[in-house]
Amino acid sequence: MTLLPDLVSRAAGRHAQRDAVVMGSRRLSYAALEQASNRLARSLIAHGVRRGDRVALWLPKSPEAVVALYGVMKAGAAYVPVDPGAPPARMAWIARNCEVAGLVTCADRIARVDEAFAGRPPMRALWVTDDAADAPRVAGLPTVTWPALAAESAERPAVPAVDADLAYVLYTSGSTGDPKGVMLSHRNALAFVEWAGDTFGVTSEDRLANHAPFHFDLSTFDLFAAARAGAALYPVPPRLFAFPAAVAKSWCEQRLTVWYATPSTLVLFLTRGGLASLDLSALRVLLFAGEVFPVKYLRELMRLAPHARFANLYGPTETNVCTWYDVKGIPADDAPLPIGVPCCNDEALVLDESLKPVPGGGAGELWVRGATVMQGYWGDPGRTALALQSIEVAPGISDRAYRTGDIVRRRADGDLEFLGRRDHQVKTRGYRVELGEIETTLHRHPAVDEAVVVAIPDEEITNRLKAVVVTRPGAAVSEADLRQHCAATLPRYMVPEAIEFRAALPRTSSGKVDRRALQELSS
Amino acid sequence: MTATEAAIREFLVTEVFYDRDLTDLGVEDSLLERGLLDSLAILKTVTFCEEHFGIAIPDGEVLPDHFESVQAIAALVERQRGSA
Known part of the structure; x- marks a missing residue:
């Protein structure tokens, strides 16, 4: 049995002095990440965060943000990463909806936190990732600044937990007007991370790009596949994030070996980032997910990095990656890439309206069962019951499956093709x-x-x-x-x-x- | 505030930050530190400057230092005017 933070603890044992996080001029070794997250976990526990609690993160990407998410999990709680660009009102809505026990933020956001909760913050305490000795305080809320964590022991606290426990809650857009919190367990995440780490051969020699924000599930590959291998994670500094030319250049100069990003990001690298004039020789694996990759740009990208391995990963937040397509070449007819075949110990079911299998390559809705399927939507049994239903997979086998809303068909060669959505x-x-x-x-x-x-x-x-x-x-x-x-x-x-x-x-x-x-x- | 700075500031406040109450945005304030700019916001700003000031901004000039503040964007616009 493994929990996500065990990946860091093990890497700290085997690769103590290797880089865990490199961001701009800042470097954090695995030993340093292990100790800092242990100290934060102890501080969280000291302020009443208990196993099963949730702790929100609302801060720009930083080495401290990585420390924070591991610290929260080491305290037995689930981290709730909120879009750092989201308005304070949305952050406050999510914090209340998820009944968070703590919030990790940075000093220049404290005033906005105070205002957003209008004097009634739901959490027991606030953690501030910088030296905020003279920063404002939120009325009635203990505030722990990062330097104060030095007083805590660097030993990992003993917290009973199993891998079925929640690791993180990701809020995604909800059709009725409010976001919904997708609950993922350690096992859910590890089923994907173990598959991806093995399939793409991630080792301690790799340097992984991290473009996706932490509230976006693409980041779970970057964070946890890197930790599992003792590889280095290179989060994009917030200052560069909006500039494709600056990001692409920094990735090539830092000789990053594994990139995982949305097609939109990669297309901007090509059209606005000057990728064609950069040295891509270090790029070993290029993964993309989240939307359909326009074939003409993918062809261009594969031409620039002919030595690299390309893969199309598919899956909504509720299942993380559940199918994949190993891109060996572009189909001659320029047809869109398939979403491929199931992975991560998942099964893909193509069903009609009466939940019966669609025969012979016909279009149907994709349902997914297996190891990566979410635990449900936080505090919303109604929507959970609609999304997760018991399906008879075969005579004598019924299992909980997730209804994706994606319309697909299964080709004769077994690959699934994405055709569209059944909703808005x-x-x-x-x-x-x-x-x-x-x-x-x-x-x-x-x-x-x-x-x-x-x-x-x-x-x-x-x-x-x-x-x-x-x-x-x-x-x-x-x-x-x-x-x-x-x-x-x-x-x-x-x-x-x-x-x-x-x-x-x-x-x-x-x-x-x-x-x-x-x-x-x-x- | 120069006329160029004023036009850029007005554009950012209404069309990028969507917040006309952002009255405290000074021309030297860091736009990047606010964490409000994404790649689409930058592209919109580039397109606005090109159309409004009748200049061309090459992709290679679209870098963090040139979009640090209203003042920095205005300086970029003036340089591109000079090189046109």
């Missing part, structure tokens, strides 16, 4: 967005009568979001007003880039809003 979930820059969540947010504005959000296909970032709004009679509201309203509660990537005002929305003959017509008008 879309991808933009690899992020998963429920159009309904944005629509609900727009509806909360008093001047809005009707609102529909459409996704406009885009070659570089998969989709751009556009809202079409009908305002109440006599109400005066501008595009800037509505974007400001959205940005107060939604993450940045969910704020529609364009908002169009119309006197009425097109309707189908049955009186429903005609999304297809709106889509066509906008494309």
